[in-house]
Amino acid sequence: MTETPPKPTFLSVDHISWTVPDLEAALAFYRDVIGAEELFRLGPLDAAEMPLDDEGRDWMATHVNVPGARLTLVMMKLTDNMNFQLVQYDKPGDIRQELPRNCDRGGHHLGLKVDDVDKAIAYLEAHGCTAMEVIHIDAGPLAGKKNVYMTDPFGHSLEIVD
Template identity: 85%
Template structure:
């Protein structure tokens, strides 16, 4: 049995990627409301326009695991240390539109730190988000902190924390 290769140095998070139903609307929300900066845009890239690989698979199947896909992506700078990629798939036609719940495999949320949870909730709800009740933490390692879960206008969950 051969030895495992050496562990690489994992330096930082490069980006988080979310698939959205309307790329232009999502870019506008995260740019205009959250303050992200658009870094670059790619696409549309269509598997039908890219040669097959040596195994007869299209580029999208080989690289993103979705045969026959057509996608456009925008990379945004969300904060000084976080890039945020938004992707819209136009193909395949059988792509799912529902989001996983937090308890489902692939469940997720994006936590954003703010200086004032209440002000952030007022601002975000005025811009199409839906907020749950603020959680006031009074014990444990996070005592004195507040957080709240919010749905962005596309149904993705954000957690706003102080």
């Protein structure tokens, strides 16, 4: 019987990463509209220009599980306690563009806490976001709170909470 290795200490979230179709447009939105600060940029990194591993696989297959990839990424400081990475893949040629729905496997959203949900809706809609109907919570542990799901200009799901 194999002994289970010791559990590490999970310290914090380092970053959240989203793949976007247009890195510069997404960077402009999250920097100029949301207020994220660009920390660094890497790339383009192209598997065709990187050495193969001992098993003959390219770097991207070995490290990000996408053979033949070419990517560029930007790491941003979104809030004091969270970094947000945007990645644009230019290869391989069969990149899917559809996003999962919230109910689909891999579905996701970014929850952002704000001081005023209604003010955030007006501001974000003026910058290309689309809001669903506001959720007013009347009972339970979140009574008195409200939130709203929105999509950013690239179709990613945001939840704005107070």
